[in-house]
Amino acid sequence: MTQHSCGAGPGFSYRSRLEHVNDSTPRARLDLLRFLERVQERDLARTRRWIADEERRQAEHARGVANRPPEPDWLIERGFGDQPATHVHAASCWCAQGDRLRGVTEDQARRALAEGYRRARSVGRT
Structure with a gap:
């Protein structure tokens, strides 16, 4: 008997689990959607931090290149x-x-x- 990573035993089916989520009450479904929204907002905020960090690194590099002394003749x-x-x-x-x-x-x-x-x-x- 195989054990799934989620801890479910034999006879477990992702399909039945998804159908169960989709059949939940409107309030429970709304809670799930709000949870999904929070997760996606957190992921978006992290991605925006990564973008800002990369823009800062590129700006520092450009300043370094611009401030290099000229090559000697x-x-x-x-x-x-x-x-x-x-x-x-x-x-x-x-x-x-x-x-x-x-x-x-x-x-x-x-x-x-x-x-x-x-x-x-x-x-x-x-």
């Missing part, structure tokens, strides 16, 4: 460990990748080149 590549900086890169340089890069102004890049930093292969090319 020049980068200085630091050496490994305690080694001094090694190269000056244009931001568009194909090899200007990694976490050893620091954004600098054009004047700082010129000074670094004058101090003996090597120019990356793509610096000065278009």
